[in-house]
Amino acid sequence: MVFKKRLDYGFNTFNVPDVPRAPRSIRRRCRSKRVVEDSQICAFELLASLAGKLLQESESSASSNASEGHDRVSIGKDVVKQEIQYDDDEKPLKVECVEQGSCDASAVASESTNENSDDLKEFKPADSVLDRTSIKTRPACLEQMSGDLKSVIRKGNVAYGNFHDDGDLCSPDLGELCDGKSENGFKLERDAKGLETGKSSIANTCPSKDPVALPMTYSAPVNSKRDVKLPSRGDRIPNASFSRHRNDIKLGSRDDDENFSRFNRLSYRFKASRPPTRIGDRRIRKLLTSKYWKVAPKLKDFEHSKADGGIRPLYRKRKSYYNYDRCQYETHYKRRKFFDRSSIVNSDGGISSESVCNSPEKVADGDKGSSAAMSHGACGIPPLLTGNKASHQSKDSHVKFSIKSFRIPELYIEVPESATVGSLKRTVMEAVTALLGGGIRVGVLLQGKKVRDGSRTLSQTGISCEENLDSLGFTLEPGPAKAPPPVCSEEPHLLMSCEKGPQQLTSLPATPVVDTAIPDATPDPLLLTDTAHPVDSNHETVSSQTDVLTDQSLSESRAIVPVPAMNVEALAVIPASPKVRKTELAQRRTRRPFSVLEVEALVQAVEELGTGRWRDIKLRAFENADHRTYVDLKDKWKTLVHTAKISPQQRRGEPVPQELLDRVLAAHAYWSQHQAKQQGKQQPGTLRITDTEPDRNRLATVPTVPM
DNA sequence: TTTAGGG
DNA sequence: CCCTAAA
Numbered sequence: 001m002v003f004k005k006r007l008d009y010g011f012n013t014f015n016v017p018d019v020p021r022a023p024r025s026i027r028r029r030c031r032s033k034r035v036v037e038d039s040q041i042c043a044f045e046l047l048a049s050l051a052g053k054l055l056q057e058s059e060s061s062a063s064s065n066a067s068e069g070h071d072r073v074s075i076g077k078d079v080v081k082q083e084i085q086y087d088d089d090e091k092p093l094k095v096e097c098v099e100q101g102s103c104d105a106s107a108v109a110s111e112s113t114n115e116n117s118d119d120l121k122e123f124k125p126a127d128s129v130l131d132r133t134s135i136k137t138r139p140a141c142l143e144q145m146s147g148d149l150k151s152v153i154r155k156g157n158v159a160y161g162n163f164h165d166d167g168d169l170c171s172p173d174l175g176e177l178c179d180g181k182s183e184n185g186f187k188l189e190r191d192a193k194g195l196e197t198g199k200s201s202i203a204n205t206c207p208s209k210d211p212v213a214l215p216m217t218y219s220a221p222v223n224s225k226r227d228v229k230l231p232s233r234g235d236r237i238p239n240a241s242f243s244r245h246r247n248d249i250k251l252g253s254r255d256d257d258e259n260f261s262r263f264n265r266l267s268y269r270f271k272a273s274r275p276p277t278r279i280g281d282r283r284i285r286k287l288l289t290s291k292y293w294k295v296a297p298k299l300k301d302f303e304h305s306k307a308d309g310g311i312r313p314l315y316r317k318r319k320s321y322y323n324y325d326r327c328q329y330e331t332h333y334k335r336r337k338f339f340d341r342s343s344i345v346n347s348d349g350g351i352s353s354e355s356v357c358n359s360p361e362k363v364a365d366g367d368k369g370s371s372a373a374m375s376h377g378a379c380g381i382p383p384l385l386t387g388n389k390a391s392h393q394s395k396d397s398h399v400k401f402s403i404k405s406f407r408i409p410e411l412y413i414e415v416p417e418s419a420t421v422g423s424l425k426r427t428v429m430e431a432v433t434a435l436l437g438g439g440i441r442v443g444v445l446l447q448g449k450k451v452r453d454g455s456r457t458l459s460q461t462g463i464s465c466e467e468n469l470d471s472l473g474f475t476l477e478p479g480p481a482k483a484p485p486p487v488c489s490e491e492p493h494l495l496m497s498c499e500k501g502p503q504q505l506t507s508l509p510a511t512p513v514v515d516t517a518i519p520d521a522t523p524d525p526l527l528l529t530d531t532a533h534p535v536d537s538n539h540e541t542v543s544s545q546t547d548v549l550t551d552q553s554l555s556e557s558r559a560i561v562p563v564p565a566m567n568v569e570a571l572a573v574i575p576a577s578p579k580v581r582k583t584e585l586a587q588r589r590t591r592r593p594f595s596v597l598e599v600e601a602l603v604q605a606v607e608e609l610g611t612g613r614w615r616d617i618k619l620r621a622f623e624n625a626d627h628r629t630y631v632d633l634k635d636k637w638k639t640l641v642h643t644a645k646i647s648p649q650q651r652r653g654e655p656v657p658q659e660l661l662d663r664v665l666a667a668h669a670y671w672s673q674h675q676a677k678q679q680g681k682q683q684p685g686t687l688r689i690t691d692t693e694p695d696r697n698r699l700a701t702v703p704t705v706p707m
Numbered sequence: 708t709t710t711a712g713g714g
Numbered sequence: 715c716c717c718t719a720a721a
Binding site: 589591592631632635 | 715716
Binding site for chain 2: 612613614615630631634638
């Protein structure tokens with residue numbers, strides 16, 4: 001499913017024959033040649049690569065994707081991946097969709113990453129992988145990326161390690177945990193460093209595991225230009241924070257050190273975070289669901305790959321995580337307060353994450369920004385946003401954003417049926433490249449609507465409201481070309497910050513946009529993200545983590561990251577699942593057409609009670625159907641009356657027996673005249689119409705069908 | 708919270 | 715189905 005949607009959104013159609021069509025924004029394609037020049041691209045690539053790796057790994061375990069160069073698309077429940085490679089070369093693209101689970105993990109990682117300061121060790125392996133990828137494609141960028149990744153990873157690991165130390169559970173499992181986290185870490189790293197700093201940082205981080213080192217490097221690079229921070233959900237800040245809603249948002253920008261530190265801290269948080277929370281059950285559940293978790297495993301893989309390969313099961317560690325997280329959480333939390341500004345989250349493992357932080361990644365250049373993506377799916381890479389911290393924070397509450405994925409503009413690709421998978425991959429790659437090359441912008445979607453006014457504060461725009469967080473999304477839009485739609489990059493950032501007021505998120509100039517997927521989102525963009533809503537299980541874990549901001553639908557999505565080509569892992573895209581969107585949106589309830597049985601029950605109840613007493617009708621005939629509210633029944637009656645009046649040919653959906661429709665008309669007519677609706681009599685007794693009377697008896701029983 | 712209607 | 719004004 002996911003896959004499908006993803007495709008739809010993103011690549012779905014391939015219209016162009018082999019050649020990829022440049023998406024809207026054209027500009028450059030990435031291919032090997034492209035140089036990293038565009039910082040944005042780089043960032044993306046990095047992110048993508050990271051995500052891709054993560055995904056791959058995860059997938060590999062599951063599906064297979066190990067090989068890098070190959071094209072393949074696999075769809076899993078949780079994750080769907082597509083990889084595309086250019087035929088020859090260099091740029092493979094991967095797209096993966098990960099489910100929420102992954103996100104969590106990623107989130108976690110990211111946090112850890114952010115924190116950097118702490119540590120990253122275990123992740124190394126991952127890094128290496130990443131590195132490879134990135135490197136290949138673009139030397140500079142890649143390298144950096146990889147470096148970043150590594151560092152991140154390490155950090156992540158470290159962090160875990162620490163936790164473990166603290167907690168029993170954790171330690172042993174670190175590996176597992178790490179996996180998940182590490183991924184996140186990767187992502188984060190990438191975001192943070194990758195974009196900008198890569199090299200130096202890499203060097204430091206990579207080589208060693210030293211957490212400390214990482215931080216250092218990290219910060220430096222980051223500071224310099226872009227800081228991209230990906231939020232991860234990890235954190236989840238404690239509930240409190242969530243409740244407040246206010247987490248801070250960080251902006252990448254140049255804060256540099258401070259930011260970093262924050263970041264780092266934040267990262268920690270994520271771990272600790274969320275103990276238990278309830279948060280949106282649904283959302284959480286969704287997140288929690290297996291899918292997400294799946295991701296976690298991926299992480300493992302990842303690690304293994306680097307390290308040995310051994311895979312460890314993360315899952316079992318979840319608990320640990322939680323515990324772990326909590327502990328840390330507290331710690332972090334405290335720290336956080338200090339930093340407030342931004343919080344990053346991450347995923348914890350998967351649980352839901354909620355908060356997000358964003359950090360921007362971006363390039364210094366400005367124009368293009370890079371977008372970072374995160375996927376959480378597997379790993380979650382959070383995207384980014386960043387920001388600065390802006391101004392205020394202190395008191396205000398900060399708004400945390402957990403961006404799991406960005407919605408990307410639609411990419412249309414046309415390929416002949418006879419085309420090879422490789423060519424398809426390549427085509428996709430090109431499309432992605434083109435997109436990136438053109439510069440990307442970040443658009444902010446709130447409840448499906450784009451927020452164009454970048455000068456408004458988060459609170460003004462309503463972004464700071466929890467409810468809206470769910471429906472908040474970020475989109476990546478082609479920069480120049482599309483400019484119009486989305487908000488300007490810069491602006492969006494600002495928006496993000498909302499609550500606090502003035503904060504602004506990032507500063508991307510115009511370029512890149514990231515979108516999280518929000519609810520519906522605009523049509524244009526693809527969604528990279530997915531939402532996860534639907535995760536069911538895992539409440540516990542998830543919940544705890546999530547709570548914070550959570551929910552936000554954002555997190556659900558997965559980010560996509562385009563990576564430059566590489567052989568293998570070039571890019572991974574993580575699609576967001578449609579579900580996510582929902583969440584994001586307002587959570588429009590899923591459509592549940594009334595069955596004939598339900599219609600019958602409704603008709604009978606109305607015959608007996610009359611119209612206008614929907615609550616009683618609900619109680620009588622649908623008491624057990626919690627998804628049918630009295631408003632729903634009223635609406636259904638309205639439609640039934642309408643349906644009964646139109647010709648059968650005009651009716652749609654499951655046909656309702658004419659007999660019922662006749663009764664509907666009779667009852668409608670009867671009660672209309674009797675106005676009795678509200679009167680007291682319950683039974684008018686009168687609908688003589690067809691068989692009404694007899695049926696009544698039945699009513700009581702109610703046929704409702706549970707759905 | 709329910710109703711009643713428009714969207 | 716959603717959203718809301720009214721009650």
